[in-house]
Amino acid sequence: MASNLTKRVAFAAAAIPLALGVVYVGGWLLVAVVAVAGTLGARELYDFAGRQGVEPLRRTGLASAALLPVVVHLQVTGSGGLGGWGWFGAGLWLVAVLAVALWRRLPSQKPLAATSATLFGVLYPAGLATFLIPIRHGAHGLFSWPGAWMVFTPLVVTWVCDTVAMAAGKAIGGPKLWPAISPGKTWAGSIGGLIGAIATVPLLNVLVLERLGVALPLAEALLFGLVLGIVGQVGDLAESLYKREVGAKDSSSLIPGHGGVLDRFDSLYFVLPFAAAMYRLFGLI
16 A cells, blocks of 8 residues: 555645646636635535534535635636625625525524634635635736746745755754644744745745746845745644644545645645735735
C-alpha cells in the first residue's frame, strides 16, 4: 500500500500543473473550480456542525457557496450589469437565508446555531476563496501569465512557509506553539516558516515576477511575505481548532494523502484576502 507521503507527492505532481493551467486561463474555468472547492469545503464544515448536533440549512448553504464565485466574477469584471450592487445583494441574500431558517427550523431544532453554521459555511470556505478572482482578474484578462503569477505568488509563499515550518519543527523541536490546538507545531517551526515566507517573494521577483512586470519593490516584497507568513499560520491553527472541537483528524478523506478541502486550503483562506488587500494597497489591482 502506498505510504501517505507517496500519495501526497503523487497528488501534488498532478495537481500543481493543472492548477497553474486553470489560473493561467482564468475566467469561467477558474470560477468553476473555485465554486466546486467552495461547495466541498462548505459541505465538510456542515459535517462538523452535524457532529455537534447542529443541522445547517445544507441546500441553501451549498447553493450559495456555488453561486458566490459567479457573483464575485461578474462584480470584478463588470459583467452582468451588477455595478455597485454587491452590498445590496449581500443584504438580500442574508434576509433570504433567515427566511429559509424561519421556514425550515423549529425552536427545538436550534435555529440560531443552524443559521450561524449555514452562513459561516458559505463565508469561510467559499467567501474567502473567492479572493482568488479579484487577484487574477483585478488587472489582467484571460490567458495571462502576469495574472496567473499574481495568484501563484501567495500560493508559493504559503507552501514554502508550511514546508519550512514542518522541516524546522522536526529538526529543532523545542517548545510547542499551541499544544491545545495543534500539538505537533513548535515555535521553532513557526519562526522558520515565517523566515521562509519572507525570503520567498524577493526570490520570486528575481526568478519570475520582474520579467512579467508584476514584481514588488524590496520593502513591499518583504512586507508581503511577512504578513502572509503570519496569517497563513493563523489560518492553519483556526481550522485545527474546529477539528479539535469535533474530534476529527482530517476534515474528510476526499484528497488522497491530504485529507479534505479544508485541510488543504486552511492557510489560504486567510492568505488570499490579505494578499488581495496588499495588492490593492501596492497598486497592482
